[in-house]
Amino acid sequence: MRYIIIDADGLITNAIEWDGVAEWAPPEGSTAIELESGSSGDSYIDGVVIPAPVPEPVPVAPTFEQLVAQASTFAELKKLVAEQLA
Numbered sequence: 001m002r003y004i005i006i007d008a009d010g011l012i013t014n015a016i017e018w019d020g021v022a023e024w025a026p027p028e029g030s031t032a033i034e035l036e037s038g039s040s041g042d043s044y045i046d047g048v049v050i051p052a053p054v055p056e057p058v059p060v061a062p063t064f065e066q067l068v069a070q071a072s073t074f075a076e077l078k079k080l081v082a083e084q085l086a
Contacts, residue, residue: 001019001034002017002036003032004032004033004049005026005027005032006032007029010043010044011042012038012042012044012049013030015038015039016032020034035049039052064081067080067084
């Protein structure tokens with residue numbers, strides 16, 4: 001059976017397989033609840049699993065070689081590099 005481990009704040013800290021019979025106890029201050037959904041980082045509030053927020057992707061800056069390929073003059077290259085450093 002699948003159990004989620006929830007800390008005192010309702011944060012899911014782990015998901016485990018446990019038969020519910022073998023001697024085991026969740027870490028101090030945590031609770032184990034039999035549940036098929038929920039992952040580490042999600043929250044469990046009032047019997048509902050709330051997915052963790054998905055962070056915004058961080059744009060990848062172009063490499064110097066890519067900037068060189070975009071520029072047709074040295075002045076253009078300087079401008080592109082300055083824009084990346086701003």
